[in-house]
Structure formats: C-alpha cells, structure tokens
Amino acid sequence: MTLQVLTANRLLDGEVVFWSGDHWVEQFADARRFDAAAPADDALATAKGQPTVLIDPYLIAVADDGSAPVSFRERIRALGPTDHLDLGKQAAGGLAIEAIQHAHGAARSTGRLSLIRRKP
Amino acid sequence: MSLYAYDQIDRDMLADRAAEFRDQVGRRLSGALTEDQFKPLRLMNGLYLQLHAYMLRVAIPYGALDGRQLRALAGIARDFDKGYGHFTTRTNIQFHWIKLKDAPDILDRLAAVDMHAIQTSGNCIRNITADPYAGATAEEVDDPRVWSEAIRQWSTFHPEFTYLPRKFKIAVTASAKDRTAARSHDIGLQVKRNRDGQLGFEVMVGGGMGRTPYIGPTIREFLPARSLLSYLTAILRVYNRLGRRDNIYKARIKILVASTGAEAFARQVEAEWAALDEASIDLPDLELARIRTAFGVVPFETLTERSEAFEAARAADPAFARFARHNLAPHKRPGYAIVNISLKAPGETPGDATAEQMEAVADLAERYGQDDIRVTHAQNLVLPHVKLDDLPVVFAALQRHGLATPNLDLVTDIIACPGLDYCALANARAIPIAQDIARRFEAPDRAETIGELKIKISGCINACGHHHVGHIGILGVDKKGEEFYQLSLGGSGAEDASLAAILGPALSADQVAPAVEALVDVYLDLRAGPAERFLDTYRRLGAAPFKEAVYADAHQA
Numbered sequence: 001m002t003l004q005v006l007t008a009n010r011l012l013d014g015e016v017v018f019w020s021g022d023h024w025v026e027q028f029a030d031a032r033r034f035d036a037a038a039p040a041d042d043a044l045a046t047a048k049g050q051p052t053v054l055i056d057p058y059l060i061a062v063a064d065d066g067s068a069p070v071s072f073r074e075r076i077r078a079l080g081p082t083d084h085l086d087l088g089k090q091a092a093g094g095l096a097i098e099a100i101q102h103a104h105g106a107a108r109s110t111g112r113l114s115l116i117r118r119k120p
Numbered sequence: 121m122s123l124y125a126y127d128q129i130d131r132d133m134l135a136d137r138a139a140e141f142r143d144q145v146g147r148r149l150s151g152a153l154t155e156d157q158f159k160p161l162r163l164m165n166g167l168y169l170q171l172h173a174y175m176l177r178v179a180i181p182y183g184a185l186d187g188r189q190l191r192a193l194a195g196i197a198r199d200f201d202k203g204y205g206h207f208t209t210r211t212n213i214q215f216h217w218i219k220l221k222d223a224p225d226i227l228d229r230l231a232a233v234d235m236h237a238i239q240t241s242g243n244c245i246r247n248i249t250a251d252p253y254a255g256a257t258a259e260e261v262d263d264p265r266v267w268s269e270a271i272r273q274w275s276t277f278h279p280e281f282t283y284l285p286r287k288f289k290i291a292v293t294a295s296a297k298d299r300t301a302a303r304s305h306d307i308g309l310q311v312k313r314n315r316d317g318q319l320g321f322e323v324m325v326g327g328g329m330g331r332t333p334y335i336g337p338t339i340r341e342f343l344p345a346r347s348l349l350s351y352l353t354a355i356l357r358v359y360n361r362l363g364r365r366d367n368i369y370k371a372r373i374k375i376l377v378a379s380t381g382a383e384a385f386a387r388q389v390e391a392e393w394a395a396l397d398e399a400s401i402d403l404p405d406l407e408l409a410r411i412r413t414a415f416g417v418v419p420f421e422t423l424t425e426r427s428e429a430f431e432a433a434r435a436a437d438p439a440f441a442r443f444a445r446h447n448l449a450p451h452k453r454p455g456y457a458i459v460n461i462s463l464k465a466p467g468e469t470p471g472d473a474t475a476e477q478m479e480a481v482a483d484l485a486e487r488y489g490q491d492d493i494r495v496t497h498a499q500n501l502v503l504p505h506v507k508l509d510d511l512p513v514v515f516a517a518l519q520r521h522g523l524a525t526p527n528l529d530l531v532t533d534i535i536a537c538p539g540l541d542y543c544a545l546a547n548a549r550a551i552p553i554a555q556d557i558a559r560r561f562e563a564p565d566r567a568e569t570i571g572e573l574k575i576k577i578s579g580c581i582n583a584c585g586h587h588h589v590g591h592i593g594i595l596g597v598d599k600k601g602e603e604f605y606q607l608s609l610g611g612s613g614a615e616d617a618s619l620a621a622i623l624g625p626a627l628s629a630d631q632v633a634p635a636v637e638a639l640v641d642v643y644l645d646l647r648a649g650p651a652e653r654f655l656d657t658y659r660r661l662g663a664a665p666f667k668e669a670v671y672a673d674a675h676q677a
Binding site (some may be wrong): 009013071072076077080081082084087 | 173216555602
C-alpha cells in the first residue's frame, strides 16, 4: 500500500507537526511511515482525541521511498514558503530537506488520503 | 492629523473586544471550547489557520494609516511574526506566522493604536476600499474617506448585517479615474455631482470576482448623498432576504443581481427603500460634519507650482527622473505631489514589506508627508501629501530601503495573492510566478517602453489576486496535483472595467513568464503607437494574434 504519514497543525502556534510513533515532531524526516492501513487509522483516531493539542489531523500519502510527501501542497507544508527559503522547516537544511525540495510528481494537491475515494 | 480619530467609545470597544478574545483563546486552549466552536470566533478577529501557522489579517479601514499605526504593525512583524507583513488587495495587512497564544497580545497592541481585525473575515460588511489618492487628488468631487468612515461606523457590528448570506465588499471613489476596482465590488459607489451641483452617488451593485465574475451594473445613476446609509440598508435587506444561503458558490449578491436582472433588482431596492424610515437611518448632518472635520484639516503650505529642488534633482539624477515619471501623481495643491511607493521590487514578494521598511515609510510620512499613509488595492503604499521640495530627500530614503522601484502600473507592478506558499485554500503558487515575470522584465527601459500593463495573479478561483480584471490575468489551477496556470487577457479593474477572457489551455509554471514575454512582443509589434496600451491593443485586435504567439511559443518550449 501507499506509505502514509500522520500530520496536523499544533493548536498553540499553528506549526505543522507529524506523528513520530511516539510524539509529535516538527520535521517530516522524523515522522513515522505507516505501511499498513490499520495502525495509521488507529494513530489518526488517537490524534482526533487530542483537541487541545492539535487541529485537524489527517493522513497524507508519501513517496514509495518515504523521502517526501506525494503532493505539492504537503511538500510546501513540510518545507515552508518557496519565497522565503530561510523560513519554516526548510531553514534547518540537510539531506532530508533537500530530498523534499527535489521531489517530483503528485497524486493530488491536498494529498489527504481520507478525501480520496479508494477503489475496492 | 488627517486620520479619523477614535473617541473613548471606540477605544473602550476595542479594549473590550481584545479582552473578550483573550478569554476565548484561553477557553480554547483549556478545552472548554472545541475547534468548531472557536473557529468562527477567531475568524471574527481576523485569525485564520493557514499552511505553516495562523495568519492574522489586520483591518486598515479604507487603506488609511498614520505613522504611529504603521510603526505598530512593524513592531508586530518583528515581535510576533518573522519580520515582515503582506499588504493585500483589500488594503489590509496579513501576518503569516502568528501563534494562537500571542494573538490576544497582538490585539492589545493594535487597540493601543486604534487598530483591530474586525471586519476582516466572516459574512459581514468587510473593510471598505477607498481611492488611495483621497484628499490629495484634484480629480475628486469630494473626499471618499468621509463616506467610507460613515459606512465603517454604520456597518461595524451592525446586528442585521453581521450574518449575511456571504461576505460583502464596498468601494468608494470620487474620481472619474477609478483606483478602487469599484465595479468588482458587491457595491461600488462613485461620488458625483448632478447638474444642480448636488452631491450624490452612482450606485453599482453585483460586481465581483471569484468563481463567477461579474462587472457590477449601475442600479442608480444618482443617489443624493444624505440618503447613502438608508439606500445601502435597502440593498442589504433585499440581499439578506433573497440571497442564497443553500449554496456557498451562489451566495454573493452578484448571483442575486445577475439572476434577478439589474433593473428588477433595482426596483426591489427602490421599493424597500421607499418603505424605510430614512431619517432613522441616515447620518444626521451634524454627525457627517463631525466626520468630515477629521479629514479636512491638513496644514498645507502655500507653495508655487514649480520647485527648484525638484527640477534640479530631476535634471541631475536619471533614477530620480524615472521615479518622478512613474511613481508621482499630481496633487490638488501647488508644490505638492502624491508619491506611490511600490512594494514590487523585482524578485521580491508582491505586497510584502519588512518591519524596517514599514518604519522607514512611517518616518517619511511623519517628517515629510503630513503623517498620512495609504494602502492601495494593487498592494502598494502611497504618501499622499509630499512637498516637491522634499521629494529628492524622500526618494533617497526610499532607495536606501529598497522602496524606490519606479514601476507603478508597469509590467513588474504585479498583484499576487499569497497563493500556495501560505494559503490553505490555494491550488498553486502565485508569488514565484510574479517573481519570474518581474525578473524577466527587470530592465526599467524595457518596462517603460511597454507602458501600462497590469498583471494580476491568483492561486485559486477565489481570485484574491484579481486575475479576472488583469490586462493579463493568471490563475493557478491544480491538474492532478501539479501547478498549472491559465492565462486570461483583456480585463480591467479601472473605470473601463471589463472581465478578462481565457486565452487557451493552462500552462506549466515554467512556461508562464515566456508566455507573458510572447504576449508583450506581440503587443509591441502590433500597437498603433506608444500611447496605445496593451489593453487597448488587445481590445482593438482581439485574442487571435496573442493566442497564436503564446501557444506557438509554449509548444516550442
């Protein structure tokens, strides 16, 4: 199946966060890649039960090698604005950031798996 | 002082509002309010959640600021954001890196300088657009800020019009040359005098952009000025009653006006108006006079038309001369000029200003500009009252701060919404497209040769970048998750208002700037002369030569 990552915005400051499998992290590189639907859905359900920590948790599709979100929108969320490369998560630099910056291709712009009608 | 001064009632209201929001944020963070309960409350205070953080949209009523207020915005940019802000096509400012926990402190800071984020979201009457040259241009028959302020006071927290079918935008201009995009608003008002010299308004209703763009038709050629608020009430009552609430895409008044027909809609408004108790709604003469006084006391000096300092600088410095050609406009008083400050330096983000730039403009306004600053719907700033004698010094200061780009209304003076770089609604980025085009036309001689050319870019169909009324409009669309851009030609948001027509299939991001270059080359080849603008050539010749050039080039690329 498509690899998935659980993401949300943090309530207190709006920061984009990802679920590491243990806690919420700010860098996509530190996010857990789910390769099965059941644990991903369980993590999403748990996240939805944290309304004082998160806003709008959802699962996104990730490239087969796990290096970047599939959708362009999610790549911008994982990096920061392209008009200010010194701002946002991309300011940290490094190989993991570069991998997202150089990623190509997309399934859909939101990348929200819950909005895609899956074929049986 | 040329800004409307808040009184104690206004200030108490803002303090109450900020305190109320502090309590609401506290309850949200504690879990006492759910996100569904809290979201409409934060939106009513201009706080949106975007891609990377919260965004706070601060109201700049009819685009007018003083130095103290612009300094406060600079302070917010520095202390609570990442050092910059983004001026919008609604003449507001947005901060894109706001933390929820800081929002109450920011509202306190705003309230301390008579500012707020009221009327920047929700289905209410939003910030009013007025001519940025108000009070400075000889073209106007009256000061549109007086009427804009009256509408602001009447509409703020108006209980009947706080939950309209959809948001509602009003523009007020008093000049024949329209710098407000009046016919793209839900209501456009043009102040006029009739043959008897009586002051009144031409009333246009049902313009708009977004998914279904319309140029607003005139429903009344002349409304006596004193009846403004009762007539607006009648329009809004008809809209509130008959506007659609079942479909968000059909809820704006433009849909109602178009489906009813402008004449029939006008009859409904007239009937509603006839049934109103005008006297209980319209502004008393005394109150109107009080508002008018706030704008009418600019201490202009008596000067001659010609300034030796200005002429000497113009002769000695080609850069100053170019700035004077493009960024100055005539002032109603001898010896003064209106100074346009472009926020469109090639390669920069359209509409962005750093905290340092805001402070520099505040300084200049205080020292040389009667403490008066305007924001334009084209995402630029204006110092409306600068002495010609002071212009060389003002220009030098603007140059030092990267604010002297001499490109007003030229090909590099591009409107762009924040797009997918920031906005949760966007389908594609707008800023990098604007940057690509601006870099391609960076050479000022070439831009000057091309002349007036208004490029407007939106990252989604909501059209915050006004692409429907661009001479060249560019709309970002999502094609299977990739960014594509649809070009439209022939729009205008000025007094010759028109909607742009789609040129052809959407282009990939890297094809857009070359396509714009191809359009410009066709224009330069085919124009009747330098006085014929791009828009005029397009209107004379139609789309065919432009289409051929773009799609031939695009396919070769």
